[in-house]
Amino acid sequence: MLAPSTPYRVVVIGAGFAGSATAVQLLRAWQGGPLELTLLERTRDFGPGVAFSTPDPRHLLNVTAAGMSALPDAPRDFLDWLHARDATAHAGTFAPRLAYGAYLRELLAGAAARLPGVVTFQRRDDEALRIVDGRDERPATVVTRASGELTADAVVVAVGVNRPRTPPGAADGLLDHPGYVADPWDHARIAALARHERVLIVGSGLTMVDVAVTLGGEHDESPELIALSRRGVLPRAHRSTPPAHVTQFRPPLGPLTADRLAAHVEAAALAEVAAGGDWRSAIDGVRPHTQALWQALPLGEQARFLARHARRWEIHRHRMAPGVAARVRELRDSGRLSLRAGSLQRIEPLSDDAIEVAYRTETGVEQLQVGAVVNCTGPDPAPGADGDPLLSSLIEDRLGRAGPLGLGLDCGPDGELRDCDGHPSTRLFTLGALRRGQLWETTAVPEIRCQAADLGRLLAVRGAAVSAQRAVA
Ligand SMILES: Cc1cc2nc3c(=O)[nH]c(=O)nc-3n(C[C@H](O)[C@H](O)[C@H](O)COP(=O)(O)OP(=O)(O)OC[C@H]3O[C@@H](n4cnc5c(N)ncnc54)[C@H](O)[C@@H]3O)c2cc1C
Structure with missing residues (x-):
């Protein structure tokens, strides 16, 4: 007792x-x-x-x-x-x-x-x-x-x-290579990559943005940064003045499917813009309903949402702060950050300071050599x-x-x-x-x-x- x-x-x-x-x-x-x-x-x-x-x-x-x-x-x-x-x-x-x-x-x-x-x-x-x-x-x-x-x-x-899953095409020895960073939130290791001439960041979401902002530095000696992801798109930015209102979201009538839901949200955003407003008002209006909408989707439709629509939703929903977006624009304008669309084929260490990367684009296989690779593909x-x-x-x-x-x-x-x-x-x-x-x-x-x-x-x-x-x- x-x-x-x-x-x-x-x-x-x-x-x-x-x-x-x-x-x-x-x-x-x-x-x-x-x-x-x-x-x-x-x-x-x-x-x-x-x-x-x-x-x-x-x-x-x-x-x-x-x-x-x-x-x-x-x-x-x-x-x-x-x-x-x-x-x-x-x-x-x-x-x-x-x-x-x-x-x-x-x-x-x-x-x-x-x-x-x-x-x-x-x-x-x-x-x-x-x-x-x-x-x-x-x-x-x-x-x-x-x-x-x-x-x-x-x-x-x-x-x-x-931590993120190991990217596809990782060759033997990559995980122990001094230039491979498996944990993009290991700030000391990220900062130490500034000595390289060129760094590949796998992924183009908010974690990539963090790494780019840190490694982009304030001076010209910072590395050339290449962000590679399947679609090569960045998260959208918040406005410095938030939209004046949040649009009230009305879920679609009838049985819910992933495609219908995505089309419905897209239509709400376009209607907002057509009325002189901001698409962000419509996206923010969905937020109080997202858990209920997810739970209303049958399992197969949830899987379809993940495969077909999740990325598009996320780049509009999880946005960069305006100051961060401005910094990313500067890095891109100065050529210190470039975005590439493609799927990784191989990442192979050549020496302690060199890693060779091959990725497939719509037109063929591209190769590049970098000093370091950071895995920003998102949490497994x-x-x-x-x-x-x-x-x-x-x-x-x-x-x-x-x-x-x-x-x-x-x-x-x-x-x-x-x-x-x-x-x-x-x-x-x-x-x-x-x-x-x-x-x-x-x-x-x-x-x-x-x-x-x-x-x-x-x-x-x-x-x-x-x-x-x-x-x-
Ligand atoms: C880089 C980044 C930026 C973000 N920015 C924002 C933002 O601006 N606004 C926002 O709303 N959300 C943001 N988020 C979302 C954010 O994840 C959540 O807001 C929240 O911080 C998550 O907290 P958590 O406690 O669930 O996870 P974590 O922050 O990961 O905390 C988990 C903790 O558990 C500890 N731990 C793990 N395993 C063990 C163990 N076995 N024993 C003991 N300790 C353990 C870890 O060390 C860690 O400290 C961001 C997320 C990331 C990754």
Whole structure:
């Protein structure tokens, strides 16, 4: 039998935006007896995660300050924080991502500094390697690299995205080559590529843009940058003055298919332009409906959307901040960044300073020689695909299974993981990008902050019930 004082124990794995916001929301909502909350982070930096730990001040948020509060019930929270530090900041400012990282560190530290007596909150520099059991009524155990085993009544898997998949055509020796960067968010390795004369960036989305902005530098000695992707198109840009309104989106009538949905959204954008407005108003109007639309598509139609329409949607929906778009234009105008359309055939190291690349275009196979290659093809959506021990073992141990279409993890409406047989867990939860198969749009702050608030409240309610039972046991 449990001693009356046994606290409700929650382990949150990962202290990027999703894990940090969940911890903050649980602490805000907690009204039960003793709570022991442990937040594990393997990088020692609590709050910013991958997106907001960039040291490069030219990497800007792609959402305005008005849209970036971490707390859905306090929409001005980030804007006020920013304005207190920069009097010129306003609702439409696209702030440096490193400023947002500082905001998250402070938010977490502030929550930790105001704990009620019944709550302990530990932030541990540690990596979770495996989750054991956690099914039925048994508590879960989180096995970590440094602290051994942690017993938990609830575990939140908030580990963000995988690294990109190895690009096609990678020859033997490429992955260990000093000029090959598999992790485009490894800022030190990216900065070190500035010494090369020519760098190939595989991919042309927002991650490529980050790399180009860093390596493009401010002076003429920076490398020549070549961005290669299948279509060779860039994300669109935000306007410096946001559109005056967001168009109300009306879903199409009748059975929903991927093609009908795409045509419907396209027609809404064209109608907006024809009426003298901005296509962005129409795209932004779809955003509150994207999760419901995704869930209304049958599985086969979701697959068709991914194959036929997702890229076009993403370049219009996830836009560059105006300042970043201007920098990319300068780099292209000066010839320091070029975009090429083609599919990779082969990437082969020739020596420590030379890699040969072959890619197929509409007219034939082109070859080029570069000093370095950065993989910016986007996160691999399959859980554990990059060899991450935690997610791989979750699947191997049958505590979790891949989500629809292999995107993220399968989970229920509250983010509760489904095991290999589809049974929802009462103890294991996730949020953010790992819910992609279920929700599709679940990777940006405006979506994740709501999931974190819901999950924090849910754990607080469950924890209060468990505390009450333990108090009388
Ligand atoms: C480069 C980039 C820029 C972005 N810009 C924006 C933006 O401007 N606006 C916006 O709304 N969204 C943006 N996003 C989307 C962004 O992903 C989300 O907003 C959010 O930051 C994701 O947070 P997360 O906690 O889910 O993942 P992450 O930030 O990846 O955090 C996961 C954390 O878990 C840790 N971790 C992983 N595994 C373990 C383990 N086993 N044990 C312990 N710790 C572990 C990692 O070290 C990491 O710190 C951007 C994303 C990227 C990648």
